[in-house]
Amino acid sequence: MSTPSYRDAGVNIDAANRLVDRIRARVARTSTAGVIGAIGGFGGLFAIPAGLTEPVLVSGTDGVGTKLEVARRVGRHDTLGQDLVAMSVNDIVVSGARPLFFLDYFACGRLDEDQAAVVIDGIAAACEASGCALLGGETAEMPGCYPPGEYDLAGFAVGIVERAKILDGHTVVSGDVVLGLPSTGLHSNGFSLARHVFFDRLKLAATDRLPGTELDLGATLLTPTRLYPPVVLPLVERGWVKAMAHITGGGLLENVPRSLPAGCGVRIAVGSWPELPVFTALRAAGGVPEAEMRRTFNLGIGMVMVASPAGAQEIEADLAARQEPVYRIGTVVAGDRQVTFA
Numbered sequence: 181m182s183t184p185s186y187r188d189a190g191v192n193i194d195a196a197n198r199l200v201d202r203i204r205a206r207v208a209r210t211s212t213a214g215v216i217g218a219i220g221g222f223g224g225l226f227a228i229p230a231g232l233t234e235p236v237l238v239s240g241t242d243g244v245g246t247k248l249e250v251a252r253r254v255g256r257h258d259t260l261g262q263d264l265v266a267m268s269v270n271d272i273v274v275s276g277a278r279p280l281f282f283l284d285y286f287a288c289g290r291l292d293e294d295q296a297a298v299v300i301d302g303i304a305a306a307c308e309a310s311g312c313a314l315l316g317g318e319t320a321e322m323p324g325c326y327p328p329g330e331y332d333l334a335g336f337a338v339g340i341v342e343r344a345k346i347l348d349g350h351t352v353v354s355g356d357v358v359l360g361l362p363s364t365g366l367h368s369n370g371f372s373l374a375r376h377v378f379f380d381r382l383k384l385a386a387t388d389r390l391p392g393t394e395l396d397l398g399a400t401l402l403t404p405t406r407l408y409p410p411v412v413l414p415l416v417e418r419g420w421v422k423a424m425a426h427i428t429g430g431g432l433l434e435n436v437p438r439s440l441p442a443g444c445g446v447r448i449a450v451g452s453w454p455e456l457p458v459f460t461a462l463r464a465a466g467g468v469p470e471a472e473m474r475r476t477f478n479l480g481i482g483m484v485m486v487a488s489p490a491g492a493q494e495i496e497a498d499l500a501a502r503q504e505p506v507y508r509i510g511t512v513v514a515g516d517r518q519v520t521f522a
Contacts, residue, residue: 196291203304207304207314211313219316226471228340236342239339240267240462242362244267248260253386257302260333261304262303263305266407268399268457270405276346276416278339278413279310280339282320283314285333285334288316299333308407330383352444352486353512356414356491358509359486360481361481362482363427363482364403366458369428400457412424431478432481437519444517445518446513447511448509453481463479481509
């Protein structure tokens, strides 16, 4: 009987080392002025930028949920890295923070180097697009914890904002304008319900068409989450934005109130933005009730901004010049942090 080894037990250290070598150059491209050292240390080092009077760090963490199961069905993993980064950087930018760095955690039963490299390359590309460094990460091979071919993702981002410029919604008043930036689809929320509708109830395969369209179902569901920091940070820096809300699980109904002060609510104008085909299909072919749609999905709006009427005009002009669509989707009204649809 041969002597036992870590590899025999299901953990391949050599594969993990090769993966690090493969991603080293890609990770290096995300380096920013604050990064100290290179990939491979025990901890990522980052210098707090100079020039801030009272800097405040803002952190956020998330995963991509059961969108991983859709990726497994489709056999495509190149979009999930952007999903992972977006879910965290979109959260911290709501406070007015500029993303500084991101760290990821990739866990699997048995490491597939090609699969992991594709995912991490997507993470690096999304970090680069968001202006933050991929400061480090962890690849954990855990035989017995995950079935063959399956893995899980998690990550967190850290950003920075001047204390006096934190967006907390305290200046929001009745009569302010609610603007919506479009989403690219489901983003990374509501996939347990979407999978139940499309795969369990309608018995569709990932290679089928999205009901009522000529779109590929799998590709539609895997459309990556939009990265909002490059779009909204220039608006925040000009002082036009009073509050923001990242529309994730809970939809407009539950996320918008998190950015409102006491005494304020929001009235959303139904039909004030285009609905994406995936939401129409869930409602029409899947039979999902409107109330469930509103509290589960983003319905086509991934980020909400609140501004004064004059600020809203400035935002609309700026985004039009950058060819970024934005919609007036509602108004701030008197209320107790409630969202109503009219």
